[in-house]
Amino acid sequence: MFDVNTEQIYVFNCEYFYTEGNLFTYRAISLSVTMKRAIVYHEDFNKYDLGTDHPLIGDKPKNTMSFLKEKSVLSEFQIFTPKKATEADLLKVHDPSYVEHVKKLSQTGGWLSEDTPAPKGIFEVASLATGGSMCAGEKLFEGYEVAVNPLGGFHHASKGHSSGFCFFNDIAITIEYLRQKHKLKRFMIIDLDVHHGNGTQDIYIDDKTVLNLSFHQDGRTLYPGTGSVETIGREDAAGYTVNLPFPPGTGGISYLKAFKEIVPPITRQFKPEIILYQSGVDTHHADPLADLNLTYQTYYHLAKQVAALSEETSKKLLVLLGGGYNSTACIKSYYNIFCGILGKQDYLEEEEIPDTDPEEVKNTIQQLKQYLNDYWSL
């Protein structure tokens, strides 16, 4: 049930034994050694609602938590209530004029961009979502190896502008918060949402302390239009931005194959101190906003591998659940992500969908390998 190997348990216990110096402590700890996992939740998460006729409806965090509870998964996690990110936190990443702009919109209601209405009070709710990711990130420094924010992963928010239903880039704000507080030097983002994380890329394109890896549907066929295979970072940060765009119609089997060829070798070579996993499930075949054809089991296998890579390297995995706009399919897909993290075998399965264009997928992977050839052995 728990992915802790006996050698690690032994070392941990020995340390405890010698520092505490009595057998009772040794035994007590020995029994309680399990991987500690955290999840953050606040009932106001459900106020992140962009309207009933908008794809982003507010009840997703609540429905996710209910389903996890029903499936006896939630009991594997300790639940924490986050606080709102402060304005000083937001300013670690965003321009002051942008933060002011969102605040003003939030007072009157309005539009942040053509696809992103700004309902009244959104400043507070988006600050709470950001605070959720920061709180979950902090738990990884309090003995938790996995921490989840069901309302995280707003990767379209750039320093001074945003769209794509995002207000503040909680991924980057959490990175900057942890960098300052815990003096980290190597952050890895694994962004598997169907949309390219253009905001995060804008923020970190020149920063080689953040390895920003994004798998997404090809920008020539989907919002936000960026994330081409040749975008690999600038100057001495070249190789630290990794983009794998998939053609519409790509299925789970090809996607998993691509993941195995690219993600584990780069992670092992980069040796991250923390992995931030934007685990958006708008890649599912039933999602109304995009055209990839991943199936429920794909999410189980992806999450299982990300969790194993974290175990092998940083032992700090921050999971931000990200996009997903088919209200039934997204909850089931998120559940499978939890199954993957826990190594829980009763994950949901459905029939695989073959690729529309398997050759193009193979060619894109080969192209990416060529672009990255000077930086990583793949």
Ligand SMILES: [Zn+2]
């Ligand atoms: Zn998305």
